[in-house]
Each structure stands twice: as structure tokens, then as C-alpha cells.
Amino acid sequence: xxxxxQGSIANMAxxxxxxxxxxxxxxxxxxxxxxxxxxxxxxxxxxxNVRVNALCPGVIDTPMTHAHADTQPDPAPHDPMFL
Numbered sequence: 001x002x003x004x005x006q007g008s009i010a011n012m013a014x015x016x017x018x019x020x021x022x023x024x025x026x027x028x029x030x031x032x033x034x035x036x037x038x039x040x041x042x043x044x045x046x047x048x049n050v051r052v053n054a055l056c057p058g059v060i061d062t063p064m065t066h067a068h069a070d071t072q073p074d075p076a077p078h079d080p081m082f083l
Contacts, residue, residue, distance in 0.1 A: 002048045009045075011038045013054040023071060031056075 001007030016024060017031035038054040045052055059065055 001050045002045065005049050007045075007050040009038075009041065009050065009052045011052070011054045013038065013056045015056050015058045017054075017056060023068060 001009075011034050013034040014027070014031040016028045017035040020028050035054050035056070038052055042052040
């Protein structure tokens with residue numbers, strides 16, 4: 001891509017790479033690593049017209065997210081948005 005002076009790289013990260021998630025430290029750290037690598041590569045390859053982006057999807061309805069949610073306290077009593 002650098003030799004061709006064009007291209008695009010897409011990395012899969014997560015919304016947790018930007019904000020963190022209690023109870024998911026390993027996942028958050030690994031996705032934050034992807035976000036950091038993406039930013040560094042974007043800066044490095046910009047002069048060669050190579051775009052580098054990270055896709056950061058939010059919560060996806062899966063059994064894993066349900067299992068995690070079941071271990072979290074109810075935010076309603078503490079969050080004014082839920083009052």
C-alpha cells in the first residue's frame with residue numbers, strides 16, 4: 001500500500017476501547033490496544049495516502065453481553081437520567 005501510495009486498513013475495536021467497561025478489563029485493554037495501533041498507523045501512513053480506521057461497535061445483543069449485564073448493579077437508583 002505504501003508503494004502504491006493508496007489503500008485502506010480497517011481494524012475492529014470496540015466502544016469500550018474509548019470509555020472502558022467495569023468487569024471487562026482484559027477485553028477493554030485489548031481493544032484499546034487496537035485503537036492505539038490504529039491511531040499510530042494512521043499517522044505513519046497518512047503521507048502515503050493510506051487510510052487506517054477502527055470500527056468501534058457498541059453493545060451487541062449476545063448471550064455473553066447478557067451474562068455480563070446480569071453481574072452489574074442496576075444503574076437506575078444512581079443515575080438522574082432514570083429518575
